[in-house]
Amino acid sequence: MNFILSDGDYREHLLPFTYTRPVADIRIGILTIRDKWERFLECKTSSLTKDYLSKKYPLKIEEKNIVIHASYIPTLAFVKAVKALNFGEALIWNEEVIAYSTKKPKAAVNLKDFKTVLFTEELITVKNTWDIFSKNQEALQVDYDFITKGRKSAPISNTNRVIAPENIFLEEGAEVEYSILNATEGPIYLGKNSLVMEGNMIRGALALCEKAVVKMGAKIYGATTIGPHGKVCGEINNSVIFGYSSKGHDGYLGNAVLGEWCNIGADSNNSNLKNNYEKVRLWNYATKSFDRTGLQFCGLMMGDHSKTAINTMFNTGTVIGVNVNVYTPGFPRNFIPSFSWGGASGFSTYLPRKAFEAAKVMMARRGVEFDETEAEILNHVFEESKQWRKY
DSSP states (O other), rough: OOEEETTTTTTGTTTGGGGGGGGGGOOSSSBBBHHHHHHTTTTTOOEEOOOGTTTTTTOOOOSSEEEEEETTTOHHHHHHHTTTTOEEEEEEEEEEEEEESSSSSSSOOOOGGEEEEOOOSSOBBOOTTTTHHTHHHHHHHHHHHHHHTTTOOOOOOTTTTTOOOGGGEEEETOOOOOOOEEOOSSSSOOOTOOOOOOOOOEEEEEEEEETOEEEETTTESSSEEETTTEOOSEEEESOEEEOOEESSSSSESOOOEEEESSSTTTOOEEBOOOOOOOOOOOEEETTTTTEEOOOOOEEEETTTEEOTTTTTOOOOSEESSSEEEESSSSOOEEEEEEEEEETTTEEOOOOOOHHHHHHHHHHHHHHHHOOOOOOOOHHHHHHHHHOOOOO
């Protein structure tokens, strides 16, 4: 059977993160959603996504295909139900199609053409940007249990002070010395060749993915995920960083999500709580409005390739698009469109040519090439996001 992960109905609700990737490649917990499915299914998947992303994330179609809605995170029961689908059947959860078997995965789904199968067990869903951090604790625990089952952790150095060591797992090459690790409220997972420098205080749940680094003197609260090759310091609380991004200095990041190739300048801070303690509203590209999150704590959502200068400040519930450069003093607006350059005193358009020059240098420092495919994706984002740049 050929398994396809579809963007489904919530792609626009997950912008700006889905400007540059399918829904399946969002990271929540330890792994991306695609990684989770491929580990459960024990096979590769492809993506049913926007045409401009299909060169980097191609769709594979065979005679028999099962299309899975990528906003739904796999569980053992969910995977079993998906594998049991016969041709022409659709799996239904809470009146939504979450998987279906078809010869024509690109065709619109008409339930009249399918025999429906009900699924009633609980699932973790990623339907809004704020779900990524607010559901990270649960997703991280599921990933931790799956990845570490039947395996033994690499030894933890006795220079550390450790609470609940049974909930701490170090992969091969992970290093941590002279730090405090408290895993009573959630697991601590240190990925392959990751590094926790001296003098850090970490309270789980934490996922430090492959080759990620925690610099000296950080204070990290769960549930936090630092993606592959990420680099962090300062104070971080309940945040998800997809990978290759840096928050390498003091400053506060809380209830936040950063995409890839972001850089947070020294002493930058985001607010995650309104002064009047009201529930936070957050910009939603799909509804073209500031939606109710139902959350009292909600910080910064930052798309790929965006950066801040030192001492940058962000209001509660700020959404920043792709390739944004914030550098002037004061609080900028709480929705900054993609390819914007400026800050509290105003913005201008950040031209792709200039943005690409910076991206090439930054990515080369990590041994990654900024190629024509990346340029094509970002050029599309530039054109698509013009509607929001009203300076």
